[in-house]
Amino acid sequence: MNRITRMMMGIALLVCVSANALRAQDKCLSCHEATVGGQPVEMFKHDIHHAKGISCAGCHGGDSKTEEMDQAMNAKAGYIGVPKGDEISKACANCHANAAKMKSFGSNLPTNQFQNLQESVHGKLATNGKERIVQCTTCHNAHGIVAVRNASSPVFPLNIVKTCTKCHADAAFMRMYNPSLPVDQLDKYRTSVHGIRNAKGDAKVAQCASCHGSHDIRNAKDTKSKVYATNVPSTCAHCHSNAEYMKEYKIPTDQFDKFSKSVHGVALLTKHDLGAPACNSCHGNHAATPPGISSVSKVCGTCHALNADLFSASPHKKAFDDRKLPECETCHSNHEIIVATNKLLGVTSEAVCSRCHSEAQNAKGYAAAKAMRSLIDSLENNEKKASELVNEAEQKGMEISEAKYKLRDAHQARLESRTMVHAFNEGRFREVASKGLVVSATVSAEATDALDEYVFRRIGLGLATLAITILAISLYVYIRRIERRQAKGVQ
Ligand code: HEC
Ligand code: HEC
Ligand code: HEC
Ligand code: HEC
Ligand code: HEC
Ligand code: HEC
Numbered sequence: 001m002n003r004i005t006r007m008m009m010g011i012a013l014l015v016c017v018s019a020n021a022l023r024a025q026d027k028c029l030s031c032h033e034a035t036v037g038g039q040p041v042e043m044f045k046h047d048i049h050h051a052k053g054i055s056c057a058g059c060h061g062g063d064s065k066t067e068e069m070d071q072a073m074n075a076k077a078g079y080i081g082v083p084k085g086d087e088i089s090k091a092c093a094n095c096h097a098n099a100a101k102m103k104s105f106g107s108n109l110p111t112n113q114f115q116n117l118q119e120s121v122h123g124k125l126a127t128n129g130k131e132r133i134v135q136c137t138t139c140h141n142a143h144g145i146v147a148v149r150n151a152s153s154p155v156f157p158l159n160i161v162k163t164c165t166k167c168h169a170d171a172a173f174m175r176m177y178n179p180s181l182p183v184d185q186l187d188k189y190r191t192s193v194h195g196i197r198n199a200k201g202d203a204k205v206a207q208c209a210s211c212h213g214s215h216d217i218r219n220a221k222d223t224k225s226k227v228y229a230t231n232v233p234s235t236c237a238h239c240h241s242n243a244e245y246m247k248e249y250k251i252p253t254d255q256f257d258k259f260s261k262s263v264h265g266v267a268l269l270t271k272h273d274l275g276a277p278a279c280n281s282c283h284g285n286h287a288a289t290p291p292g293i294s295s296v297s298k299v300c301g302t303c304h305a306l307n308a309d310l311f312s313a314s315p316h317k318k319a320f321d322d323r324k325l326p327e328c329e330t331c332h333s334n335h336e337i338i339v340a341t342n343k344l345l346g347v348t349s350e351a352v353c354s355r356c357h358s359e360a361q362n363a364k365g366y367a368a369a370k371a372m373r374s375l376i377d378s379l380e381n382n383e384k385k386a387s388e389l390v391n392e393a394e395q396k397g398m399e400i401s402e403a404k405y406k407l408r409d410a411h412q413a414r415l416e417s418r419t420m421v422h423a424f425n426e427g428r429f430r431e432v433a434s435k436g437l438v439v440s441a442t443v444s445a446e447a448t449d450a451l452d453e454y455v456f457r458r459i460g461l462g463l464a465t466l467a468i469t470i471l472a473i474s475l476y477v478y479i480r481r482i483e484r485r486q487a488k489g490v491q
């Protein structure tokens, strides 16, 4: 045993012995046990504060060393009676917000609970205007407090759901505060994998406090909230990216890594685009899937409505349903969704279509995929060519604004055709693509005309300059000849 360990054990022993001594000296408890009895006394016997040698006076004040009731329960000795309203949390904060005091009991617990609670959504004033909405005892009780890791604690993961929902599932109570706040969290939670497993006694799945916090709970629109859109991924990743923690469940732990690199993750986490989905946009806040949505896979359509509508009317709808394939993830994946490019389309090895379509298998789709890819490639190339020609003409100072404006229609047609892929119908695709091809061709022609004119003007200018120069030289020669003749005549 080294010195430090021995010293630590010494301190522990000292704290233990002194706790025992203090417990024996608690005259509040001994008199109450003998005279009043009842809940506080019975509960207090297995209270963590009792174990630490803290007496009834720790919270109620008074002199715990005298057997005289009047002296013990005397305001002069600091007795506060039964604390009410905000007095309750203040009584707890006397120790729990005082690091030195906590150390004196041999505790290294954080001392931020009171401060955090005051700043949280629960620190707002209650409807009576006299006290805050919750006190420490709302979640921890007053007597019989145990360590939060103890299975009988009201904040233990299997009990916390009940502790929070005694208010949050009480419609009449919640209406007094915020009539628009839903009170269905518990009902929904119980339909999710988290809620189902929690009800069966799994303390490791997410419960109210794992997603919202405990003392620092905030409104979801508050940027400091653990469930504010840009904070959600790391809140979920706290467990879901922890391979050790998730080991027994045998599910992947790569969702966050993949998501943060995806087109959605980059939009949300890097560009702070709140229109992009966070984990809960697809998985729901409390339920397994958001309300009104039959499966996670359907959720894409809440934002990408056009793609989803086209898909539903496409031949793939039935084909995928029959094979129990998810609608969008089959081609785009779920967490790793990247920017869609033409490469996805067609019959090359990179194209998603070739996973199921070949000349031998589902051949009609194969032919369609090939044709569609060729069309969209032409669209892209022709748009690029038209755009280059327009730029060239512009640089040469030609008036080309109208053609440039039309170029937007070509771009729009390309965007539309990318969406139109989801009809999986060659005819409809060709219609949209053709629109774009016609526009590109028109713009190219106009830009080429402008460039031709430029060349024409340059040649014209050249010829004119040449003619003028020749004229000037002839004139000069002519004048010289006359001058010479005149000179000869004079002689
Ligand atoms: C000698 C016995 C005795 C001692 C010592 C004693 N009490 Fe009491 N206490 C009582 C009795 C009896 C009552 C109930 C009658 C009453 O309310 O006056 C009571 C009531 C209380 C109440 C409830 C008051 C209310 O308004 O409902 C609290 C709180 C309390 N005691 C705390 C303490 C604390 C803290 C100490 C030690 C500092 C302590 N008591 C010491 C006998 C005692
Ligand atoms: C950790 C702080 C704390 C300690 C220690 C504590 N109490 Fe309390 N007690 C409270 C609070 C807070 C309330 C009032 C709010 C409530 O009941 O939720 C209360 C209420 C009471 C009440 C009145 C309400 C009731 O439940 O009957 C009595 C009596 C009481 N305590 C006695 C005691 C006695 C006796 C002890 C010691 C054996 C003790 N308390 C130790 C915090 C404490
Ligand atoms: C809304 C419910 C709620 C309220 C109110 C609340 N707590 Fe907690 N408390 C919890 C939960 C849940 C935990 C479990 C730890 C966790 O999951 O972060 C906890 C943990 C603790 C711990 C263990 C150390 C820690 O910080 O994790 C202490 C000590 C504690 N609370 C004291 C207090 C005090 C003091 C107050 C009043 C100022 C208070 N609590 C108010 C829910 C609450
Ligand atoms: C006289 C000081 C004191 C007062 C007052 C006090 N506590 Fe404590 N509390 C402690 C100490 C010391 C511990 C043990 C800490 C440890 O084990 O590290 C503790 C432990 C706890 C724990 C268990 C933390 C854990 O280890 O999981 C909770 C919860 C708690 N207190 C809540 C309260 C509440 C609620 C109140 C007010 C009603 C209160 N305390 C009042 C000193 C106090
Ligand atoms: C004493 C009743 C009560 C308890 C217990 C309680 N809450 Fe609350 N909570 C409220 C009230 C009331 C509000 C609404 C405050 C407002 O908006 O004015 C609220 C607000 C919230 C909000 C913010 C909602 C929003 O977006 O506006 C969240 C999140 C929340 N509570 C979660 C929890 C969790 C998690 C627990 C358990 C650890 C819990 N609450 C325990 C009463 C309670
Ligand atoms: C898996 C994480 C998770 C769990 C578990 C969870 N919540 Fe939530 N909660 C969220 C998210 C995410 C939001 C919404 C954020 C938003 O609106 O953008 C939310 C919103 C809320 C709100 C605001 C009103 C609403 O319904 O939108 C309250 C109140 C709330 N939760 C309470 C609870 C309670 C009580 C529990 C336990 C029964 C709980 N939550 C469990 C993640 C969770």
Ligand code: HEC
Pocket: 193, 194, 197, 204, 205, 206, 207, 210, 211, 232, 235, 236, 237, 238, 239, 240, 246, 249, 251, 279, 280, 283
């Ligand atoms: C406290 C840790 C924890 C947190 C925080 C957490 N989860 Fe979970 N989650 C789990 C565990 C454990 C499971 C159970 C795995 C299982 O049985 O498949 C689970 C299951 C799931 C499942 C079902 C997986 C399956 O089996 O198909 C989904 C989806 C899920 N979580 C999403 C989320 C999302 C989204 C968030 C954040 C809003 C989140 N979780 C936050 C621990 C957590």
Ligand code: HEC
Pocket: 233, 236, 237, 240, 251, 252, 255, 256, 259, 264, 277, 278, 279, 280, 281, 282, 283, 296, 297, 326, 329, 334, 335
């Ligand atoms: C764009 C929608 C979307 C987003 C955003 C999203 N998921 Fe998923 N997630 C899915 C789909 C779809 C599945 C497949 C499961 C199904 O079809 O039921 C899935 C499956 C899961 C599973 C089950 C195990 C697995 O990997 O297949 C977990 C756990 C999970 N997601 C957690 C998360 C977490 C954590 C985040 C945020 C970092 C997140 N998801 C973001 C759509 C999404």
Ligand code: HEC
Pocket: 263, 264, 267, 273, 275, 276, 277, 278, 281, 282, 297, 299, 300, 301, 302, 303, 304, 328, 329, 332, 333, 334, 337, 338, 339, 340, 341
């Ligand atoms: C909450 C709304 C929302 C949900 C739900 C959503 N997305 Fe997105 N998605 C977006 C936004 C916003 C962007 C654009 C991000 C950017 O580029 O800035 C995007 C981009 C994309 C892109 C890339 C588009 C491109 O131009 O290449 C694809 C593919 C995609 N999402 C597919 C899906 C699929 C599949 C699902 C379901 C599993 C889904 N999305 C769910 C909002 C959403």
Ligand code: HEC
Pocket: 300, 301, 304, 307, 308, 309, 311, 316, 327, 328, 329, 330, 331, 332, 340, 341, 342, 343, 344, 345, 352, 376, 418, 419, 420, 421, 422
């Ligand atoms: C059979 C494969 C396949 C399926 C199923 C599929 N997509 Fe696509 N998706 C593609 C291809 C291929 C492209 C790329 C087109 C291009 O850029 O050339 C694409 C492009 C996209 C884009 C970017 C273009 C745009 O419309 O903005 C989004 C968003 C998108 N898909 C969403 C979805 C959604 C939502 C679903 C489910 C309803 C879905 N996709 C189903 C193959 C598929």
Ligand code: HEC
Pocket: 315, 316, 319, 320, 325, 330, 331, 344, 345, 346, 352, 353, 354, 355, 356, 357, 362, 364, 365, 366, 368, 369, 372, 421, 424, 425, 426
């Ligand atoms: C997961 C497998 C799968 C993928 C990936 C896939 N398809 Fe299909 N596709 C099918 C099945 C199955 C059918 C139905 C064949 C049938 O009923 O004969 C089908 C039918 C079609 C049809 C209708 C053919 C007809 O019979 O009229 C077209 C067009 C089509 N697919 C195009 C595409 C394109 C384009 C892609 C790539 C963007 C693609 N498919 C990707 C499985 C797939």
